[in-house]
Amino acid sequence: VQFVESGGSSVQAGASLRLSCAPYGTTSEIYGLGWFRQAPGKEREFVAGVKWSGGSPVYSESVKDRSAISRDVSGYTVYLHLNNLKSEDTGVYYCASSPRRVGSPVVTDYEYWGQGTQVTVSS
Numbered sequence: 001v002q003f004v005e006s007g008g009s010s011v012q013a014g015a016s017l018r019l020s021c022a023p024y025g026t027t028s029e030i031y032g033l034g035w036f037r038q039a040p041g042k043e044r045e046f047v048a049g050v051k052w053s054g055g056s057p058v059y060s061e062s063v064k065d066r067s068a069i070s071r072d073v074s075g076y077t078v079y080l081h082l083n084n085l086k087s088e089d090t091g092v093y094y095c096a097s098s099p100r101r102v103g104s105p106v107v108t109d110y111e112y113w114g115q116g117t118q119v120t121v122s123s
Contacts, residue, residue: 001025001112003095008117011085019080019117021095027052027076032102034110035069035080037119039091046105047093048080058103063089085121092116 007019021033034049050057050069057069068081082089096110104110 001027001030001097003097003112003114005093005095005114005117007079008093008119010120010122013086013121013123015085015121016081016083017085017119019082019093019119021078021080021114023076023097029099029111030097031100032098032104033078034096034098034104035093036096036107036110037089037091037093038116039088042091044094044107045091046103049103050078051102052097055102060105082119085119087121087123090119090121092118 002024004022030052032049033052035047036044037047038044046060047063048057048059048069066083070079094113094116096113098110101109
């Protein structure tokens with residue numbers, strides 16, 4: 001499977017964005033779908049995750065009160081809604097699939113990654 005992320009943009013602090021993660025190819029081996037972000041000079045950081053077959057999403061402490069995961073009507077495209085954006089939310093946002101884990105913050109638990117979409121928040 002391949003993932004294509006989109007929806008990143010340059011915005012002012014306090015704005016909202018909806019990031020999209022669209023899979024292409026076989027999705028049968030996806031158990032968990034995760035969102036990560038990576039700021040310049042920092043390690044990739046878990047943001048949110050959801051079980052591919054459905055269930056309650058998991059959010060990191062840094063975004064849990066300002067974010068939500070949803071899906072389109074087909075159930076394949078996964079959205080990450082980010083509200084009240086802050087400068088520390090700046091980074092490249094990636095979605096990735098795990099064959100065994102849901103909501104894991106460990107990068108190596110994820111097998112397939114998209115190319116990322118840039119979010120820049122200016123204060």
